[in-house]
Amino acid sequence: MTTDTNEPTVLLIPGHWLGAWAWDEVVDRLTAVGRRTVPMTLPGLDADDDERASRTLDDQAAAIERVVVSEEHPVVIVAHSGAGAPVSLVLDRHPGLVRRVVWVDSGPVASGSVFAPETSEQLDDLPLPSFDELGEQASLAGLSTEVLERFRARAVPEPGPVLRGRVELGDEARRKVPTTLVCCSISSALVGELAAAGHPMFAETARLEHVELVDLPTGHWPMWSRPDDLAEIIDAAVAASRTPALP
Known part of the structure; x- marks a missing residue:
């Protein structure tokens, strides 16, 4: 059980169409071992927001940024799928505030x-x-019919401005933030090969200064298909983040 008050807060950022609810099972498991968690619903993904379709990528980054800046504890950010863009913006703006x-x-x-x-x-x-179309873009491996039904029932349309938003980065210190890549639908070996080859999707990975690749073979939504194992990996990553972040 983790009791140290200096232990990091874990921010859980879901990908497209998802809200904080997507992390429920992982939150339960992290809380059980004493981790302080903050699952987030990004702007544009709140079904009750009448203006959600106008929310932008910068709105999403700003929401994460506010939590990072206001936290009294160090922060570890966990980013799934489409959260890559707003989280990259936050790392660029505040690399020294993120432990991992x-x-x-x-x-x-x-x-x-x-x-x-x-x-x-x-x-x-x-x-x-449709899941037929989605399955052509990302692996649905490990997802039961019940999980897919919940996904369909709770998914919120992704705002157009977020999909069209351009990521502008300028601080190379973001590449110094210790990093864990959880490789699910693509193995760590293949990620390494693609990064070394300069593949556009993985070019930034090759430039990271402190990176650990961890295999978790499953589909693209491991918070549902392998929540116990994902929580264990996150817990280990948090434990490895006890050293201070960038000055």
């Missing part, structure tokens, strides 16, 4: 990146696609 970042089947994005550059300016938001 844990990328869950995702990773840091490069400056100038746009998640969906082909998205029309007329598109207000993007609903969760």
Whole structure:
């Protein structure tokens, strides 16, 4: 059981279409071992927000930034999938306030990146696609029918401005933040190969100064398919983050 008041707060940032609820099982397991957790619903992903479709990538980064800056404890950020863009912005703005970042089947994005550059300016938001279509983009391995039904029922359309938002980065200190990459639908060996080859999706990974790759073979949503194992990996990453972050 963790009791040290200087232990980091774990910010859990979900990917597209998801809110804080997506982390429920992982939060339960981390709380059971004494971890302080803050699962977040980013701007644009709150179904009760009447203006959610107008929320931007910068709105999302600013929401994370406010929590990071206001926390009385050190912070470890856990970012899943589409959270890569806003979390990369936060790391660029406040590298010294983040003890470690844990990328869950995702990773840091490069400056100038746009998640969906082909998205029309007329598109207000993007609903969760059919699972046949989604499965062509990301692995659904390990997800039961019950989980998929919950995903469908609770998913919130992703705001168009977020999909079209450009990531502009300028502080190379972001690459010094200790990093854990949890490799699920793509193995760590393949991630390493793609990063070394300069693949656009993994080019930033090759530039990280302190990075650990951890395999968790499953689909793209391990918080549902392997919550116990994911929580264990996050717990270990937090334990490894006790040394101070950047000055």
